[in-house]
Amino acid sequence: MRYIPVTDKDREEMLSKCKAKNIDSFFLAIPEDVRLKRLLNLPSARSEMELIRYMQDIAAKNSNTNNYSCFLGAGAYDHYIPSVIGHLTSRQEFFTAYTPYQPEISQGTLTAIFEYQTMICELTGMDVSNASMYDGASALGEACVIASSASRKRSDIIIVEDMHPEYKETVQTYLKFRGIKYTAMSVEQLLNADLTSTAGVCIQYPSFYGDIYDMERIGRYVKESGSLFIVCANPMALALLKSPKGFGADFVVGEAQPLGIPLGYGGPYLGYFACIKEHMRKMPGRIVGKTTDVDGKTAYVLTLQAREQHIRREKATSNICSNQALCALMATIYLSVTGKEGFKQVAKRCVDNAHYVYEGLLNTGKFLKTSDLPFFHEFTVSPKSDISALNDYLFKHGFIGGLDTVKGWLIAVTEKRTKEEMDEFIRRAGEFNG
Amino acid sequence: MKFTKDHEWIKKEGKYAYVGITDYAQQQLGDIVYVDLAEEDLVLQQGDVLCAVESVKTAAEVFMPVSGRVIEANHELEESPEKLNENPYEAFLAKITIDDESELDDLMTEDEYNEFLESEAE
Numbered sequence: 001m002r003y004i005p006v007t008d009k010d011r012e013e014m015l016s017k018c019k020a021k022n023i024d025s026f027f028l029a030i031p032e033d034v035r036l037k038r039l040l041n042l043p044s045a046r047s048e049m050e051l052i053r054y055m056q057d058i059a060a061k062n063s064n065t066n067n068y069s070c071f072l073g074a075g076a077y078d079h080y081i082p083s084v085i086g087h088l089t090s091r092q093e094f095f096t097a098y099t100p101y102q103p104e105i106s107q108g109t110l111t112a113i114f115e116y117q118t119m120i121c122e123l124t125g126m127d128v129s130n131a132s133m134y135d136g137a138s139a140l141g142e143a144c145v146i147a148s149s150a151s152r153k154r155s156d157i158i159i160v161e162d163m164h165p166e167y168k169e170t171v172q173t174y175l176k177f178r179g180i181k182y183t184a185m186s187v188e189q190l191l192n193a194d195l196t197s198t199a200g201v202c203i204q205y206p207s208f209y210g211d212i213y214d215m216e217r218i219g220r221y222v223k224e225s226g227s228l229f230i231v232c233a234n235p236m237a238l239a240l241l242k243s244p245k246g247f248g249a250d251f252v253v254g255e256a257q258p259l260g261i262p263l264g265y266g267g268p269y270l271g272y273f274a275c276i277k278e279h280m281r282k283m284p285g286r287i288v289g290k291t292t293d294v295d296g297k298t299a300y301v302l303t304l305q306a307r308e309q310h311i312r313r314e315k316a317t318s319n320i321c322s323n324q325a326l327c328a329l330m331a332t333i334y335l336s337v338t339g340k341e342g343f344k345q346v347a348k349r350c351v352d353n354a355h356y357v358y359e360g361l362l363n364t365g366k367f368l369k370t371s372d373l374p375f376f377h378e379f380t381v382s383p384k385s386d387i388s389a390l391n392d393y394l395f396k397h398g399f400i401g402g403l404d405t406v407k408g409w410l411i412a413v414t415e416k417r418t419k420e421e422m423d424e425f426i427r428r429a430g431e432f433n434g
Numbered sequence: 435m436k437f438t439k440d441h442e443w444i445k446k447e448g449k450y451a452y453v454g455i456t457d458y459a460q461q462q463l464g465d466i467v468y469v470d471l472a473e474e475d476l477v478l479q480q481g482d483v484l485c486a487v488e489s490v491k492t493a494a495e496v497f498m499p500v501s502g503r504v505i506e507a508n509h510e511l512e513e514s515p516e517k518l519n520e521n522p523y524e525a526f527l528a529k530i531t532i533d534d535e536s537e538l539d540d541l542m543t544e545d546e547y548n549e550f551l552e553s554e555a556e
Contacts, residue, residue, distance in 0.1 A: 152473055281468065315486075 063400070065263060069421045070400040071357070073378050073412020074208070075136070075164050076269075077236070077258045079346070080416050085260045085333045089326055099325040101286070103301045110300035113288040113325060116332040123238045123335075124252035125245025126274035131286040132328040133271030133320065136255025137167040140202060140232050141174035142273065143251040146282045146317050147200025147228040148180045154227070156181040160190060160203040162211065162407070167204070167232065187213050195225035200251075202230035205244065206237055209407045210378035211371050219247030235259055235272065235331075237376040239347035251275045260334025261327050270327035280304060284318030349415035350377035357413045357422050364430030370408045380408035385434035393432045399425055435523070436499065436538055437547035443523065444499040444541065452526035453484065453499060458551055460522045463489040466515045471507035472528040478502065480537055485527055487518065500537040502530040 011023075020026065027035065046054065070078040089095065093108055100106040113131045120129035133139040148155045157175060159168060161184040168184065175182045185193065190201065201222045206212045215231075222229045230251040231244040236258040238244075244252045256270040257263075275283060281304065289303030338346060354377040361367045367381040380402075383390055387409050391401035402411035413422070435445045441459035445452045460466065470486040478484060478498045485496050485507070506529040511517060517525035532538070542550060 152476055281470065 063395075065400070068395070068398055068400045069417065069425065071402055071411050071413060071417075071425060072400045073414075074403040074405075074410055075166070075255060076263050077234075077377075077412055077414055078263060078416055079236070079258050079260075079414050081260050081262060082334065082337050084337055085330050088333055089329050094326065094329055099323065101302050103299060107300060109325065110288050110302075112329050112332055113286075113323075114290060114300050115336075116328045117288060119332060119335045120235075120256075120272050120274050123235055123243075124233070124249075124272075124274045125243035126249070126252050127277040128280045128283065128287065129272065129274040130283050131288055131323040131325065132256075133253075133273050133285055134322075134324055135267060135269040135271045136232065136253065136257075137164070137170035137271070138320075139253035139255075139271030139273045140167050140230070141170045142284045142318055142320065143230045143253045143275075144171050144200055144202060145174055145178065145180070146275075146279060146284075147202075147230055147251065148175070148178070149199075149317050150228060150279065150282070151199060154197050154199045156183065156198045158182075158190060158193070158195070158198050158201045158227075159184050160201070160207070161186055162207040162209050163202070163204045163232065164208045171202070187218060190218065191221055195222065195227050198225065198227045200228040200230050202232060205231050205233040205241070206376045206378065209371070209380050209405065209410060210375040210412075211373040212241065212375060213373065215242070215244070215247045219249065223248040234376070236347055236350065239344045240351065241376065245276075249276075250279060256327075256331045259331035261330050268324060268327055270324050270331055272331075282317055284320045286321070286323050346415050347376075350413065353377070353415065353417050353422060354379060354411075354413040356419075357411060357417075357426060360422065360426035361411075361429060364426065366430050366432070367409075377414060378410065378412040380405065380410050382408040383429075385432055389434035390429065390432050393434065394425070394428055397424075397428050399428065401429075435544060436541035437544065437550075438497070438499050438541055439550065440497050442496060442499050444538070445526075446532070446538070449531065450505060450529050451500070451502070451532050453496075453528050453530060454526045455487065455496060455518060455522055456547070457522045459494075460519050463487060463494060464491045465489055466518045469508075469511040469515050469518070469527065471509065471511065472504045474504050474507055476504045478504065480540075487515075487527075496527055498530070499541060500530075501533040503533075505529045505531060 015022065065078045094112070100109060103110060117129040117131065121127065133142065144157045148157055157171070157180055159171060159182065172182060195201070203213070203218065205215060219229055228250040229248050230253065231249040233244060233252055233254045235254060235256050252274045254272055256272045259270070261270055273283065273285065286302055287304050288300050291299055291301055293299040335343060354375065358379050358381070361381050362369065366384050368384070370380045370382050387404040390409070391404070394401040402409040435443050437443050437456060441456045443454050443456050466487055466489045468488040470488070472485040478501065480498055480501045482498045483495045484498045484504070487494050487496060508526050508528065511525065511527070
């Protein structure tokens, strides 16, 4: 972004051009009694040194995953981020507030997005991926809207209930104002449900509680009923789990934060969105395509923009025309530097660690099993003690414990946890008598 | 063959009818790049949106000339939408049933349609 200074002289010129006396005259539409009639109550200016110290003091109030050993997941995961990601993404060609799309000046950015799309397709088994979305929840919401509008004969959406609760809320918000009927149910209920008026079924894979269901059975049931199948998957888990393409997914969406994007309160995170070719034209956001220029050389351009967004706006399924290019670049670099084998190794280490902690916790005798289904790197157990007291105790000993959920204590274990950390975590969790 | 003011044609053949867009429509749209095909087995009223056609210039909706049921969409257009430009009266968009044949009487004959085009041009 360019810095555009406005001098007093500029202001005067602009005001006289507008025939306005002063800036305040532009705000006359705002009722008198709600206008602020004093200056903002801001502290006095600080020097750079003072400001840095001030900000560091505020930042130091946060506990973070450098100082604490993190066993919390629930949608955002503490994976190792190779340092090359920060180096490359902070290059000025990429590090901009706005993603430049003009092919004449943006071949580097467009190439990176194209690579990202290719990797997402390989990971999900889908035919096409868009250039990314804001986060996993909005990607899921968009998929539900498209599924609902795909057929004029059916429009209802079913969501398998052990979905991330915030994703459920986002989907509900998306559907509510479009008048689309939405029902949450368990897998068992789904497999006995009449889906004749259901346009789409969405399920999280693995579930919010870590469970991995028999997706082939669910997929078969959904597809045979003529509904579309939306899978909201952790991309890290897709390194090892069966590709959603294999059990009939029409849309695969989710949160790609695990792919090299730092934990942050409020993001920015990365929604990925992929689908089979049939729904390509309805995809929200941007898509980069590969073509040739007038000289026959490879070139990348935005392509297949949903015409509805620009021309038949009232028919548009989505109003999102943007993406999360810098975070998509992080994910692209992450997948490139870990590579096909390395990426699987990271995922495998997550599985091994999580199962080690799971067995360890059960062996303390202080925790009960909550599920018999297989899991990836996240699971619930039911502690005999109060969960928030247990988390407080662990926090005092340098651990960020699991989330307190209706199904139990939700623990995530990534490849970052050392054997020492895991042993100490199990020991501390086991010794607590709350 | 009968014509609508929205530049669709309909041709009755036996118990079915074929619906497409006119030569004038394809000229106005320019190069057609995609057809959002009609949904088969859908029951529509006269004037309801049947499907949509996208060209390099714009996107346009195609309306049902008469009330009826969509029997079949022309899937050939998925891969070759340019057939609508090349041969608009052969490349149909949908095969339909006609609920009430008297609705055909509301539509224009070829001569009437040509007159309509001329009057529109003025």
